[in-house]
Amino acid sequence: MFTGILTATVFLPAAAGAVIALAARSDQQVRWASIASSIVTFALSLIVFSGYYVDPDGVRFIDRFENWIPIPGLESQYLLGVDGLSAPFILLTGLLGMAAALASWRIRLRVREYYLWLLILTSAVMGVFASLDLLLFFIFFEFELIPMYMLISIWGTGRPRYSAMKFVLFTIFGGAFLLVAVLAVFISTGTFQMVALPSEAGSVIQGIPQRIAGADLIAPAALLFSFFLIAFAVKLPLWPLHNWLPDAHTDAPTAVSVMLAGVLLKMGGYGLLRINVGFFQETKGFTVHDAAGVLAVLAAVSTLYGAIVTIRQTDMKRLIAFSSVSHMGFVMLGISAIAGSGAAASGGLNGAAMQMFTHGTITGLAFLMVGLVYDRAHTRYIPHLGGLWRKIPAIGVFFLIAGFASLGLPGTSGFVSEIMVFLAAFEVWSFAAGFAAFGVVLAAGYVLWMVQRTFFGPGPAKGGMSATQYEALEDAHPFDMVPVLALSTAIFAVGIWPRLLTDVFRTGIEATIR
Amino acid sequence: MTAHDWWIIAPELAAAGLAALLVIADLALRNKRILAELAVIGLAAPLFFSLNLWFGWYGDTTDPSALFGAITADRFALFFHFLLIGVSAAVILASTKYLERMPGLRGEFLALMLFSMSGMMMLVSAKELVAIYVSLELTALPVAALAAFHRGARSVEAGLKFLVLSAIASALLLYGMVYIYGFTGSTNLEIILQRLNEIPSQPDQPFGSYGVLLGVVLIVAGFAFKMAVVPWQMWVPDVYEGSPTPLAAFLSVASKAAAFAVIIRVLYAAFGSEPLTQDWSGLIAALAAVTMTVGNLLALSQKNIKRLLGYSTVSQAGYMLAGVAAVSANSGSAGFIAGPQGVLYYLMGYAFTNLAVFLSVIAITHRTGNELISGLNGMGRRSPVVAMLLTVGLLSLLGVPPTVGFMSKAFVFSAAVNSGLIWLAVIGVVNTAVSAYYYLRIVRAMYFEEPSSDEPIRADLRALAATGTAAAGVAVFGIGPWFLLKLAEESLTIL
Structure with a gap:
């Protein structure tokens, strides 16, 4: 063949x-x-x-x-x-x-x-x-x-x-x-x-x-x-093997961060599935169902730990990098639902797979936008930024889209995958899922707080850009917008019509868990 | 001696004859620049005689055994003949420029190297303990002289160190052989196996008797020196650092291959039956684990590239030993890969890999004269082709797919897992991960560090051809391993 x-x-x-x-x-x-x-x-x-x-x-x-x-x-x-x-x-x-x-x-x-x-x-x-x-x-x-x-x-x-x-x-x-x-x-x-x-x-x-x-x-x-x-x-x-991620994501060039967060992390999740x-x-002596409890705990710790560390970040790129640790915890949480009944198990796995796809597009978009900000402001240090919305609104709009999708706003793909993961996981591991749900709350915190400190407010803080530099900021070049639009399209398409992916994933997952 | 005997030992004789011829040519010829070319062309003779034995073109070669069973030209020996001849040719080709720094001694250098090679060819063909011992000495003595070739303090130290340690190792080997002879009454490997199965044995003692165990341990210790296995590794970095780099390349590949050949032959031919194999398998597995770990840890902090490569060959020997230890309980019957097949493939791949690395290092260092890793800074710009070939070699040593180094490790570790040594495979792969640090440090120096000068380094065309061939082998046999595997499989039919 x-x-x-x-x-x-x-x-x-x-x-x-x-x-x-x-x-x-x-x-x-x-x-x-x-x-x-x-x-x-x-x-x-x-x-x-x-x-x-x-x-x-x-x-x-x-x-x-x-x-x-x-x-x-x-x-x-x-x-x-x-x-x-x-x-x-x-x-x-x-x-x-x-x-x-x-x-x-x-x-x-x-x-x-x-x-x-x-x-x-x-x-x-x-x-x-x-x-x-x-x-x-x-x-x-x-x-x-x-x-x-x-x-x-x-x-x-x-x-x-x-x-x-x-x-x-x-x-x-x-x-x-x-x-x-x-x-x-x-x-x-x-x-x-x-x-x-x-x-x-x-x-x-x-x-x-x-x-x-x-x-x-x-x-x-x-x-x-x-x-x-x-x-x-x-x-x-x-967690606790996440240590390489913040450094690699932060120091990589923009496009490479996009690949790293967008698809390379998914190789891990894909391997798990x-x-x-x-x-x-149906292996002899031990099956994945026996490990599900451990996986659920690891997932909850990863999610919460990742989210708490994320809030403390002052570098925009590092912040998004750490949020990946938290969001990949959801993938593991979905997988841990395998111990549940047929519907919960397949729902959880489907949610995990969806979370990987959506995280790829959302975080890819977020890294693109941070890259565009950095190209102009020459800093990613959050306390030095501020008031960017007035000068670069187009970048701001898509930055906000990535942020909202990341915190799981309905209508974006982030919402679909998180709800699928939590519906399934709550049925099987209600405690771990309950803890991990705080990760979602914290996500709203760190995303909105970052957007607020960088894009809103009167203007750049002391120690950041000078007034002339700030006034000279130029909004995105049309060509910069091509990849941005491509990823945004994917985010909304999956958010509005999730069956685009869930139907496909379902055939794969049903064959997998038999 | 019959005509048949002559045909069988023709490759070894041709190699020794070539070496003698070079000494005479060195005296007779006015233009000594062509000596190296002469040596490479001359290697066609032993190659031809080996091919003849493999394919049976001329003479009576149906029975590979000669000289009353002391020497055999079976496929296993011929496999190593090809490897040794190829390695020698590549090293000589790549070191012609290097040799020009020692104008008076060119002929001697080549002749000694070829004498050592003929000893190695004899070694891989020997299947009798005395013949093994004699040929081992023939390989070692020229090397001691070669190591001291530069006549500087370091070089002399290297030569002396090699000589003394090699003598101690030989003594141990001989002592072990005497024990085995005392217990079995024979020096022929096959008869030893027969007798070991006949003589009454204590089931609670390894090898049926502590005496035989002592003999085996001493023999393994003797070969361990040549393979550069812990605790016999200490000569490696000093000799590599002090001796001419072409010799280090020759030692790291040819000498190691010959030693592995002979240990595989001795263990499988003389101690190859069922309860015995389990006894030495554990011993070799432990040696393998210690060797790869110690070699790797010591390599981490090296600053001199030749010392680093010296420790790297130590750890590589550890990986190969893992394959030797993998005497799988169900080899053959279940059709799974046997450990030795993995080792043979590993040795072939390693020959390509290490030659690519060493020859690139020669090409660079003989111009810069700087053997520190920092001396390679910026080579990605100063000498892009050589830097690329060196990178390919290093990635293969590290075992990154799809290089031949990856396939080798996959085969060896899969054999280890198959024979129940899963712990050894785990130690092996974790060591592989550790080795990433020091192999990539060289890559980093070449591509990311600023050079001290921007002057481009042009490599000699012959050296480039040899290095390029080795690096091409790394890629080709990594992506398409079947040819080498078939060759290795066929060579092992005798075991």
């Missing part, structure tokens, strides 16, 4: 990036060609998503080359495909990849390399969501480190090298556990295939979830589960 469209979606950005880096004559050409290729990638991802949306059924768009590593002992396939769980994330990666490329048009330093790494990053993340072979999944999961390390180190601000190294060490540490668990799962089940697939002959080739059910594992299921959990909790990130939930349904 080889339809080719997913292979194209995954490798087009990297291939285009390489060709552009070698062939383009000027920085200007690099810029436009890269933006064009990211738009094509988005179009491809849109085709994949809408193709799946029209007919959501099992695994589709399969690209399969069985003899990638044909040696007995590591029979890995080149296997790409989408199902209900991954289709929306393919779309999200295409969307944010495009937004990041568009938002980078002001980059002047080493443009050729910058776009090369950015496009390679898009490819790597796309590969994570498209892979249905566990080893291939791992390869993409780890490979993403290289472009990220380069992007933060070279084009970052503040202490970029420190932050980049911290990010790499945390992720590689998690990846180490992931590799052992991946190998152990393979040796226990004899396959890397992450889902059941129809074979050429019409029968079904069983994947890991089917083969692992009730099988004798090479290591205790609880151990493997915790190895996967560590790896994905670093990426998500979940696909592997921790999907594989450990």
Whole structure:
């Protein structure tokens, strides 16, 4: 089987990036060609998503080359495909990849390399969501480190090298556990295939979830589960493994923060859903249901801790970064509802998946807006700002949209996902959900307080911009608004018509939890 | 000796002959610049004879065993012949410029290196304890001379250190061999296995008897020196730092590969039956865990790039040992990858990787003369091609997909998990995470730090070709590992 469209979606950005880096004559050409290729990638991802949306059924768009590593002992396939769980994330990666490329048009330093790494990053993340072979999944999961390390180190601000190294060490540490668990799962089940697939002959080739059910594992299921959990909790990130996130997000260039918060964190959540939930349904001795209580507590702590630390932040970017810790806690809370009845479990997982998608668009937008503010005011220090609304109202409007969506205002996508998570989690873990709900209250606090201190008030505070600098502020360039509008559209579209995603996610989740 | 014997040992003889020829050519030739080229072209001879044994073109090669069973040219030995010849050729090619700094000694340098190589080829072919011992000495003595080549204080120290420690290790090895001989009455590996299964054994003692255990421990200790395994690692950084860099490259790849070949052969041929394997598997697993951890921790604080790479090879030896220890209970029958297959693949991949790293370092340091990590500052701009090749090599050492280093680690650790050593795999991957710090520090110096001067560094074309080939191997065999794996699988049919 080889339809080719997913292979194209995954490798087009990297291939285009390489060709552009070698062939383009000027920085200007690099810029436009890269933006064009990211738009094509988005179009491809849109085709994949809408193709799946029209007919959501099992695994589709399969690209399969069985003899990638044909040696007995590591029979890995080149296997790409989408199902209900991954289709929306393919779309999200295409969307944010495009937004990041568009938002980078002001980059002047080493443009050729910058776009090369950015496009390679898009490819790597796309590969994570498209892979249905566990080893291939791992390869993409780890490979993403290289472009990220380069992007933060070279084009970052503040202490970029420190932050980049911290990010790499945390992720590689998690990846180490992931590799052992991946190998152990393979040796226990004899396959890397992450889902059941129809074979050429019409029968079904069983994947890991089917083969692992009730099988004798090479290591205790609880151990493997915790190895996967560590790896994905670093990426998500979940308290207490969140430490790398504020530094990496704050010091990365705007577009890279967008990618980092928008899609890289989702690799962790996606792994939790696909592997921790999907594989450990009927394992011998220990299933995901047994761990749900711990997950709920971790989620509540993450949510509250993240929210409380967020309020104290004085750097706009760091504030949004910390709010991600809190918001990713909701994802975990949704997953912990797996211990509940059928409706609560599937609702919680659906909510978790929705929360990931919406957080990707919302936080992506928030980082874009902070980037625009910083480009003009040259500071992100909240106490030095103020009164920006009068000079840059267009940026203010979209900043407010991102803020409102982030605190879960009805009509935006943030509302839909949070309500889904809490409805399900409250039924199963009412205490943890009750605590975590304070995270939502605090979110309203930190978002509104930040907007108030930066955009409203008479003008910049003492120590900030001088009066002449303030008067010279210019509102957003129309081109800056292209990615902003794209993400805002997604936020409202999902907020008003959530079935756009929930229907797709549901097919994936029903297949996962059986 | 029959004609058959001659064919079987032809590769080793050709290598030694080539070395002797170079000494004579050094005396006879006026233009000594072509010596290196001569050596590389001359390596075609041992390569040809090895290929001949693999494919059976000429002569009677159906029975790989020769010299009354002391030497064998089986696939396993030939696999390592190819590796050793390839590594030597690459090192010689890349060091032609470097050798120009020692104009009077070019011929000797090449000849000693090739003598050592012929010893290694003999070592991987030997399947009898005395032959193993003799060829081990043949590999070590030229290296001691080479390490002292610069004649400076550091270089002489390196040579002396290597000589003394190597002598102690040889003594231990010999002592262990004597024990084994005393218990089994034979020095032939296969007969040892036979006898061990025959002689009455105490079930409560490892290897059936504490005496055999002592013999095995001493033998492993003797080889551990060559593999640079803890606690025999202390010579590595000093020798790497003090000796000519091409020698460090040669040692880190060829010498290590030969030592792993012989330990795999000894353990699997002489102690390869079921209860015995479990006994030494635990020993090797413990050595592996200690080696990778100590090597990594010591590498963290190094400032000199050659010392850092020295400790890095120590930790890499630890990962490989994990594969040696992985004697899976169900290997073969269940079709899962056997530990040794992973090790062979690892060694091949490691040869490409470490050559890419060392040869790039040679290309840069012999111009700048600065062997500190900070000496690489800004190389991303001053020498973009070499910096890129070095980065590829470092990422592979770190084990980032899709390089060959990642695949190697995946194979070795998967073999470890499969044989129930999941704790060892965990230690291994955590060590991998730690190693990110010091490997990436070099990348950081090259790309993010400001150079002391902006003068571009042009690499010699031959060196660039050798380094580029190695780096291409890193990428190609990482993305498409099947060719090397098939080769490794075929080479292991004899075990």
